[in-house]
Structures are given as C-alpha cells and as structure tokens.
Amino acid sequence: MTLDAALPMSKRDLLALIGRTGGAAAMYFAMSNLGQAHASPFKGVPVLDGGAKGASVLILGAGVAGLTAAYELRRAGYKVQVLEYNDKVGGRSWTLRGGDTYTELGGAVQNCGFAEGNYINPGPWRIPHNHYAIMHYCHELGVALEPFMQLNYNAYIHSSKAFDGKPQRFRHIQADFMGHVSELLVKAVKKDALADTVTKEDGEILLEALREIGALDKDFRYVTGPASSVRRGWAKGPGGGLTAEPIASEPMTFESVLRSGMWSHITDSMDTTHHTAIFQPVGGMDMIPRAFAKKVGDVVRLNSKVTAIKQDEKGVTASYVDTKTGEKLTAQADWCICTIPLSILSQIEMNVGADMAAAIGAVPYAASLKVGLEFKRRFWEQDEQIYGGITMTDLPIGQISYPSSKYGSAGPASLLGAYGFGAFAFEFTSLPPAERVARTVEWGSRIHPQYKEEFLNGIAVGWHRVPWTQGCFGQWTDEMRAEHYKNLCQIDGRIMLAGEHASYIPAWQEGGILSALDTIGRLHQRVMAG
C-alpha cells in the first residue's frame, strides 16, 4: 500500500487495518504517531493562583530547571532569589563560541578560536518536538528555533572493522538491509513457512508490504534496478538532455551488510527523542538561558558557591562564598528549591532526612566527551554533499555531527568532531585538552581525509572536568530508581530538589524543566495549605 493509497482512507480505517495486521502494540504506536494518543506529561504550566502569601523561595542553580522555577514562581507572586556558581546562567545549557575561555578542573585553559558565528554546544544540543515543555518556553520566550538535521541519508556509517574501514552512506546500509531482509521474508511467506501465524489473506497483504518496504522489484527480488536505486541512490542519476538516462547502482550483498554490524545504526533516529521534527536554537543552545535571563536575570546572583544548606521550622539558609571576592555570605528564604547536580550536592552539608540524603548520594554521574572542530571550509558539503546530520563510527570519537545551519556558506565552519560515552569518554577526559583535539582530528581523518589539510582549531569538553557538574548527567538504573527516586523528589521539610536528575528524562533539558514544574506545583499546594 503506498502512502497515496492510504490518504483517502479515514484515520479510523487506517487504524483498523494496522490493528488487524499488527496487533495492539502496533495499534498504540501508530496512534501515537497520528497524534490521537500520546503520553506527554506536559499539560501546560501549573496554575499557581491564589497569591504567594508573601512566601519567599531560594533557588540554588541557574540552569534551565532553576530558571524555570524562578520565572514561574516570580510570576505567581513569590519573592525569588537565585544563587549560581558560574559567572553566567545556563548550567549545562551552554555554548562555546570564538573568544570564549573555558577553564576545566585541574586548571587547563582553552581559548575557543572559532570564527564569528561558529559554535558548539558542549551539553544539550537538540530539542525534540515532543519535548513539549522546553518547546513551550522557547516559544514563550521568543527563542528562535531551526531544524536540527538528525537523520541525513547521505551521511555515513563507519566501522573500522567493515568494508576495509571505508565509510558507507546511510542510505546504502538502510536500503540494502531492508531490501535483503524483505526479500528473505517474502521467501518465507511464499513457502508457507509462516502459515501458523499469518493467514493466506494477510500473507498477500504482507507480500505487497514487503515489496514496498524493501524496494523489491516486480518479482519480489532486491536486485540492481530502478526499484532499489530509487531508494539507495543511482550509480549515475537521471539527468537532462542526451546523457539523461540513469544507471542503476548495485546493492551490496546481504552477507556484507549483515556482517558489517552497521545495520544497528538504521534505528538511531527511530526513538521518539530523535524523531523529525527536531530543533536547535538559532545561534547556540544558550539562547534559552539567555532568554530566561531577560525575565529573571535580576534575581540571579552569579559567582556564588553554595557551601551549606540548613533548614529549620521557619525557613532555609544557604551559606555561600563569592568566588570573585572570597566573601562569605548567607541567603535566606521560607523555601528552597535546589537544582545543584547530585554530584556536587552530595558534597554539600545539608540537613535533610536520611531518605533524601541517601538518594542524593546514590546517583553516579556519567562520563561524556564533546569536541568541537573548526575547518577552513565546509568540505563535507562541498566534496561529499553532506548537509547537516550525523555520521556514526565505532572509533572513540563516536560520531561526527555536521552543522545544521548556514549551508553553502564560504569560510570557516565548525562541527562536532566527537561525542562519546563510556570507557572512551573516561580515557579522553584524562588527556590534556590539546591531545583530545589532536586525537579527534586523527580519528576523524579516517572518515574525512580532508581533516588534516583543512583543520584550524578545536575545543574539547570532558564532562567530568566541568567545574559546575563533575559529570554529564545522573546515571540512574531501574534498581536505583526503585530505591531512591521518590525519596529524592519528595519535599523534605522546606527543601525540594529539581533538575534532570529528578526526572525520568535523564540528560535532556525537558527532564530538568518538567521536574521544576512538578516541584513548584507541589510547593504552591503546600504554601496554599499552610
């Protein structure tokens, strides 16, 4: 069934068809995709009406969670003060541009040498359309968004152990894997090998579906020809005039695609957090905290390192040090919303109950690495016709993400040259920054030989060396959540926590914002009841 054939059907008819052929689970997921059922927890900002009864709230941390809490609570009439360790707002919502200086733990200093307009986002870099809360704030605060090119069929999948280390276009791997698998399944259906689970009538539908899904020819074969070339690309594309006739490309063999392991990347953009449409703020992720700062920047005190948090029956007092002057100060309020990452908070004296204290101390912070590289020209566009998107590799750099903006422009351009996790990220982080960059260029040159000739400069962020987080994100497991998650999120006296660590969406800004909204809703109930 082609898409065109599906269009005249009513949505209900289509759902009935999917439900019949695919079972209840397929029905549910199809409904989600069609927008009739979805699991978004964001139903809008909680209504904080009834006044704040003069209550004050001290917010610790000016990342997106803290900024969201400050913005909404102030609007509801609360007296709000925010303490931030850094010399700017945003926390991990962070952008490095030319002229920026970054000093990591251990003292290594990097000066970003990018040209005007080039940047990398060392932290969050994507905003899925279904992260409704952060989308809401981008729209409300006037943060301009542009498409983030998540899936680019012309980008590469690379394995150092397959095809002699030669990168393969995503479209080749995807089309050839789906084509060969579809052809195999056709053979099984035609041999009645699935007769005990698929009726003869459904088998006929399935054959047509497989021809469509797999780009098979009229004889249900995945072979060199127009059907497969339309999907994977032609050897010589259709043109105009005398030399217009296209020449079909030859698919790779099933065995070579299967054994390459590259098929595992076909699904990289299929989970909902990577679905199209997916966005980035124009000019860098920190456009979001900057927009918040226009609303609440006047209540944020920067360069303030929290050293102790104490509560009693009347309120909360945070002790902090001005990191510029060394002056020791305190801030007081009726309530405290603490968004400090648990990696830091677990080291700060705070009189909460044993359950919350145990939860704060239970969550390890993941290693991660990002390296931004600047090149003299957009060779990935000019030489290889890759406009945005991501190349995946088994090399320690993990991936290369090409800029999703300013396509075709002349002059230097920056890309994300490495984004890694796991053991590789620990090992990268242990290296001096210049060595991280040098190795990123070396490994990347195996995919793009132009790297060495075109390289200008780079900047490398190993997240365990970031002074304000000591790690990338809270790395929960199911077992840890069962024991500690609710204890982490409960209100403990006058203290409550928020941030991506207090969410089921680790490492995403949506998690931080949703936890902030949940927290302020519960705080407001408490204040109204008080």
Next chain:
Amino acid sequence: MVLGAAAALALGCMAASAVAQTAADAAGRAKPGAAFAGDADGAFQSPFSFGEPDGEKMYRRVCAGCHMPDGKGAKGAGFYPALAGNENVASGDYVVYVVVKGMHGMPGVGRMMTDAQVADVVNYVRTSFGNKYRDKVTAAQVSAVR
C-alpha cells in the same frame, strides 16, 4: 535485553543516548577481549572496558580524569578528593569498594575493569603520591566485593 544491547554495541556501534549508555554500563565489562588495538597505554580498546595493562597506566588514563595526574584532586563547585595523603586510602578494602561500587557522583569504574585491573590500580594508588601502604589487595578481594 541488556545482553542484546551489549552485543549490538560490541559490534562497534556506540549508541549516543543516555538510556543506551546506562544499559551498557549495567551490562558490565564486555567480554571477550579488546575491540581495538588501543594506544600505547592500552587506552581506547573498547567503550565497555578499560584495556590499560597496569595500575600506573590505569590511573593515568582513567582515574586522573577526576583525581588529576598528581593525585591531588580538584576544586570547583564541588571537589574531587585528593588521593595523596588521603587517610581513607589506608584501607585497601575501602578503596576497592569505592572503585567497584562508586561513591556519590563517582561511577563504579571498576565494573569496566577485571578483578586484576582493579587490584593493580588500587595498589598503585596506595603506593603513589606519597602514600606508602605496602600491603597489597588481591584480585580475590575485588571479586568478593562485586
């Protein structure tokens, strides 16, 4: 399912999502053998396991990311404790426990090491940076903690 994820990833396909990484970490040290030749220190062999062959290299290429090459730790919004002159290092059992299980924000990096690798790096830390604890921990001690 965890094993399936690890197997797919072991083919050289490092997923870039937090969830996938958590699943990979939960799966523990991938076996068998190294996926890549690695560098001169034995680093960069696999995203799932550390290939460093001795305690000194393991410290320099993994632990030093936080505790720093001189073992003196670091201070920012929080801190990484110094291992130099750290009284807790007197207990080999304690250090083994922290390396394997983690501590607060510190991940249990020992899950990506063999028992012998954990013992080696613990023994290195306890005899370096001015530490002079000569009693060695063993791989069997590490195994008992897992």
